[in-house]
Amino acid sequence: MALPTPPFPPSGRFVEYVRGSSRALTQAEAVTISNANIERLLLSPAFTETYHRITATSHGLAFPLNFPSSLSELNLLSILALLNMASGYRVPLHRETGRGAWDSIRAFVLGLYLSSATDGEGDLLSAMGMQTLSEAKIAELLGVSLHTERQHERIHGLTIGQVGGPGWELVQLLKTLLDETGKVLVNGGYPNLGSFVAEALKEGARVAHDKGDPAVAADVVLEQLVRAVPGFQDMSIVNNQPIYCFKKALFLINAIAIRFAAKRERNDDASLSESSAPPFPIPHASHLPVFADNVLPSILIHLGVIDLSTTSCTLTLANIFPAIDGAAAAATAADPALLLLAAAPEPRAQARTGEEVVVPVVDGPVLTPAQTYVLRAAAIEACERIVSHAHAMGAAGRGAPWLKDLALPDLDNWLWAVAKDRPDYRALPRFVLRNTPFF
Numbered sequence: 215m216a217l218p219t220p221p222f223p224p225s226g227r228f229v230e231y232v233r234g235s236s237r238a239l240t241q242a243e244a245v246t247i248s249n250a251n252i253e254r255l256l257l258s259p260a261f262t263e264t265y266h267r268i269t270a271t272s273h274g275l276a277f278p279l280n281f282p283s284s285l286s287e288l289n290l291l292s293i294l295a296l297l298n299m300a301s302g303y304r305v306p307l308h309r310e311t312g313r314g315a316w317d318s319i320r321a322f323v324l325g326l327y328l329s330s331a332t333d334g335e336g337d338l339l340s341a342m343g344m345q346t347l348s349e350a351k352i353a354e355l356l357g358v359s360l361h362t363e364r365q366h367e368r369i370h371g372l373t374i375g376q377v378g379g380p381g382w383e384l385v386q387l388l389k390t391l392l393d394e395t396g397k398v399l400v401n402g403g404y405p406n407l408g409s410f411v412a413e414a415l416k417e418g419a420r421v422a423h424d425k426g427d428p429a430v431a432a433d434v435v436l437e438q439l440v441r442a443v444p445g446f447q448d449m450s451i452v453n454n455q456p457i458y459c460f461k462k463a464l465f466l467i468n469a470i471a472i473r474f475a476a477k478r479e480r481n482d483d484a485s486l487s488e489s490s491a492p493p494f495p496i497p498h499a500s501h502l503p504v505f506a507d508n509v510l511p512s513i514l515i516h517l518g519v520i521d522l523s524t525t526s527c528t529l530t531l532a533n534i535f536p537a538i539d540g541a542a543a544a545a546t547a548a549d550p551a552l553l554l555l556a557a558a559p560e561p562r563a564q565a566r567t568g569e570e571v572v573v574p575v576v577d578g579p580v581l582t583p584a585q586t587y588v589l590r591a592a593a594i595e596a597c598e599r600i601v602s603h604a605h606a607m608g609a610a611g612r613g614a615p616w617l618k619d620l621a622l623p624d625l626d627n628w629l630w631a632v633a634k635d636r637p638d639y640r641a642l643p644r645f646v647l648r649n650t651p652f653f
């Protein structure tokens with residue numbers, strides 16, 4: 215059942231509406247986020263002992279490619295962000311490709327780039343090229359099958375392959391995103407997504423300059439991305455409450471800031487030549503709301519920051535993650551989060567053999583679109599609260615001194631990457647929504 219779509223936020227207020235609508239929906243659905251549990255996380259060894267290592271090392275946004283220009287890299291990054299979804303296909307992707315959603319999409323985009331250079335297929339990353347991709351080519355680059363197998367009804371032992379299944383579904387989602395975005399770009403006269411984004415970045419810098427506030431640039435870029443490209447229109451109405459998440463567009467703005475920040479500093483340094491600076495301005499992103507996917511809310515629930523036990527029964531959210539591990543829960547009285555907040559357990563097998571501990575990837579609960587918007591809203595609100603609580607603790611001299619500098623995108627990065635950092639976290643189920651192009 216498709217949810218209704220709200221109007222766009224008023225011009226100039228897109229970032230504010232992500233925050234405001236997330237808070238309002240979290241409150242309307244009676245999700246509890248307590249300062250006590252936020253503080254417990256911020257003081258926990260699980261957080262303090264890994265924060266700097268994780269936020270300093272993991273981003274996966276640098277590709278091992280020699281881009282002919284900054285614009286070419288911007289285009290690749292923009293397409294990567296546009297396609298940064300597929301979380302609902304994590305388990306089938308692991309089964310078929312050995313990779314999760316993010317790594318599969320990265321490999322796919324890398325494949326698009328490399329086949330553009332070598333296969334004589336034309337530029338598959340251009341506005342025209344992205345519309346020419348066949349289902350078969352997308353499936354090949356992604357490494358998934360367009361078929362499922364089923365038992366023949368009458369002939370025992372005979373299996374029949376038929377078009378369909380998770381691989382096919384994901385290929386449809388990607389094809390639609392590539393097609394519709396390509397059309398928008400061609401209609402607007404843009405050769406590729408990167409050149410559209412570069413224009414938005416310039417407009418953002420112009421408005422930021424006029425208003426004397428560098429933070430405004432990201433808002434302008436967000437608005438332009440969302441208004442123009444259906445694949446960035448990650449918004450809905452849930453129980454009469456509009457909700458704006460804009461995960462992929464916010465992720466893109468932050469990715470641009472991360473990838474090109476060093477160059478921005480060079481850009482600001484007038485003594486350097488023009489040629490070393492990219493031909494577009496780089497936005498400030500450290501104030502942006504987090505990029506709400508399925509990982510952030512799931513982990514925040516497991517860590518006890520988002521508490522669903524108080525939610526109303528209409529959306530049946532209260533028990534979506536039943537006690538993760540009965541024995542562990544018993545050992546920690548009523549609160550399984552306590553084990554997760556402790557320092558990472560010594561990975562014994564790893565210590566002995568030097569090999570990765572293999573954790574089976576299992577699907578979490580399959581939710582409805584309405585349920586997932588509520589949980590993603592709760593993650594956005596929880597991260598706002600975590601960061602302001604950290605700043606207050608820093609000012610009061612409680613906790614680690616660096617808490618006063620905690621920034622939203624770094625917190626996003628920690629939550630996302632820590633989920634893959636410890637064997638016990640990797641085993642935590644994340645909720646699943648299939649058939650969405652947004653996360």
Ligand SMILES: Nc1nc2c(c(CN[C@H]3C=C[C@H](O)[C@@H]3O)cn2[C@@H]2O[C@H](COP(=O)(O)O)[C@@H](O)[C@H]2O)c(=O)[nH]1
Pocket residue numbers: 272273274275298299300301304314315316317504505506507508509510626627630631653
């Ligand atoms: N909130 C947030 N969500 C993120 C990312 C990333 C990429 N992270 C790297 C890139 C830059 C950062 O510095 C990270 O190191 C992917 N996702 C989303 O997770 C989902 C699950 O995917 P998986 O677990 O693979 O199956 C999928 O919807 C995917 O879109 C992030 O950073 N934040």
